[in-house]
Amino acid sequence: MNGDKHEGNLEDDGRLESTRSDVLRCGDEARGAVVRGDVVRSADSGGACGRGRYVADAGSFGGEDGRRAFDDREDRMARPVIKSEATCRQAHRDRVVLRGSRWCGARFTRHGRGGQDAGLAGQRARWAGDPQEQNKALNSAIDAKYDGIVLEFVDTTTVSDGVARALKAKIPLITLGTLRNTPDTIPDVSWDYAKHGEALANYMIWKSNGNVNALILLNTDLYVTRNGQWVGTKNVLTDPEKCKDCKVTVKEWPMANIDTQPGSIATAALQANPKINWGWCFDACMSRVSRALIASGLSSKMRGAGFDCNAESLQLIKDGQVEAVCAADPREWDAYAVIDNLNRLMQGQPTVNQGIPVRLFDKTNISTLSDYEMSHGWQGGYDFRAAYRKLWGMQK
Numbered sequence: 001m002n003g004d005k006h007e008g009n010l011e012d013d014g015r016l017e018s019t020r021s022d023v024l025r026c027g028d029e030a031r032g033a034v035v036r037g038d039v040v041r042s043a044d045s046g047g048a049c050g051r052g053r054y055v056a057d058a059g060s061f062g063g064e065d066g067r068r069a070f071d072d073r074e075d076r077m078a079r080p081v082i083k084s085e086a087t088c089r090q091a092h093r094d095r096v097v098l099r100g101s102r103w104c105g106a107r108f109t110r111h112g113r114g115g116q117d118a119g120l121a122g123q124r125a126r127w128a129g130d131p132q133e134q135n136k137a138l139n140s141a142i143d144a145k146y147d148g149i150v151l152e153f154v155d156t157t158t159v160s161d162g163v164a165r166a167l168k169a170k171i172p173l174i175t176l177g178t179l180r181n182t183p184d185t186i187p188d189v190s191w192d193y194a195k196h197g198e199a200l201a202n203y204m205i206w207k208s209n210g211n212v213n214a215l216i217l218l219n220t221d222l223y224v225t226r227n228g229q230w231v232g233t234k235n236v237l238t239d240p241e242k243c244k245d246c247k248v249t250v251k252e253w254p255m256a257n258i259d260t261q262p263g264s265i266a267t268a269a270l271q272a273n274p275k276i277n278w279g280w281c282f283d284a285c286m287s288r289v290s291r292a293l294i295a296s297g298l299s300s301k302m303r304g305a306g307f308d309c310n311a312e313s314l315q316l317i318k319d320g321q322v323e324a325v326c327a328a329d330p331r332e333w334d335a336y337a338v339i340d341n342l343n344r345l346m347q348g349q350p351t352v353n354q355g356i357p358v359r360l361f362d363k364t365n366i367s368t369l370s371d372y373e374m375s376h377g378w379q380g381g382y383d384f385r386a387a388y389r390k391l392w393g394m395q396k
Contacts, residue, residue, distance in 0.1 A: 131158035138162030141171075148172040148342050155223040157182045172345035176338050179224045187351040189337045191358050193224055196327045197232025199360055200305045203325050204278050205236070205243050207303070212237060212246040215269050215302070217262045217281035217289065221255040225282060229307055229327075233280060249276070258285060263292025270298050277301075283308040283326055290322035309361055311375050318366050318374075325362040330380035333357075336388045343392070357381070 134154055139162045141149055149166055156163050156178060163186070166173045175181055175188045204212045214237060219225055237246045249269065253261040266279055266289045279289055279302050286306035290313075293299045299322050306313050309328035316323040337354035344351050357380050361369070373379055389395045 131155075135159040135162045139165060142166050142169055145169075146171060148174070148346055150338055150342060151175045151178065153177045153222065153224055156186060172342060174338060174342050174345060174351070176334060177224050179228050187341055187345070189334065189341055189354055189356070191329050191356040193228025194232035194235075196307055196329075196358060197229035197234075198236050199232075199358075200229070200280065200307065200325065200327055201233040201236035201243075203360060203362075204280075204303075204305055205246065207324070208277060210243055210245055212243060212278055213273075213276050214246070214248050214278040214280055215266060215276050216248060216250045217265060217279065217285055218250055218252050219255060219258075219281070219285065220252050222282075229282070247275075249273075259288065262286075263288050266302070267292050267296050267298060270301050274301065277303065279304045279322075280306075282306060283310045283313040283323075286323050286326075287312040287316060290316050293322050309378055311377070314361065314366065314369065314374050314377075317361065317363060320363065325360055327358060327360055328378040329356055329358050330384070331377045333380045333382075333384045336384055340388060340391070 135158070138149065138151070138159050142162065142165050149171055151159070151173070152175070154175065156175065160182065163173065163182075167183075167186075173186055175186060177190055177193075178186075178188050179190065179193060181188055201212075204214065216230070216233070218230055234248070236242050237248050251265045251269065253265065262281060262285045270276055270293070279286065281289065283306040286304045287310065290299070290304060293302065302322065303325075304316075304323035305325050306323055307327040309326040313323050313326050317326060334356060337356060341351040341354065359378060359381075361378070369378060386395070
């Protein structure tokens, strides 16, 4: 580009009409409801380094259905401040520190990929969910004068000292999957976790003709799970108007025991109460539960409902081994969305709702996933990489 202004503008924008019942709506005005034949409103955003509009609809789906063309244009939102191309290039050379909890370490790699595409150099730090270690790492990043910090699945109230220091130092700080930030001025990239939980609960009711006897394996360390997916599932399964015959048993366990405790709890619970017909937890837990039940000869006694849709869980669903359904978000899209909003912060621009899509997968639609998606996770049914690169001025 030879001009002083750097502009990025996606050609595909508007709204997407969904005719699939397994798609969840998200965005500013329609969050998470299961839809059939409804219109999914899009979430708009401006360019990371100049004018642009990025639309990420929740109605994306792959396979034979394909992705319907974005054919309706909506009113343009207010444009962010246009930065010079030189300023944008400088931001691409800045350093970013990515911080989070050990269990979601796979996402760090994907944040790195998104950061590389944006020209950002990143450092990663992992911990085992210990708030003291999290705060220590956060303070170390501040002392090192990093240009940006990303917190993944970290409850900001437990690292308030580091958060306060970062804000005082005016270091751009952003979170992924925090659900609620303190202070609430810290931007977060998320999707509707409670609707994730509601969708799983409704699926269990549907597939069991209203006779759900669920074992909830609730982790004690993950704020977003306890106050997101679990809230959504609980609100459905404990509501007599939605499921008068549903029964729920909750068993708690700490992250430190993930390799052994969820599986042993599920095995013991089934042996004590053969009427349990569903198990519920996030997929890193559910895959371990599935393996334990298979080893104990109990794989036919219970179906699993998970969320995250990691590679092992997708294979278990495909093979019909315990786990029957998972709620997916496109992890690599999450990464690019975080980098996009972080880039905006570093340019002094407001962040935007990235409109992260979500989808349920079971044996009826898992064949729509590519080999890459089976090993790396659902990609959202949309070429978000090309869209972001174009938005960032990295390609035409």
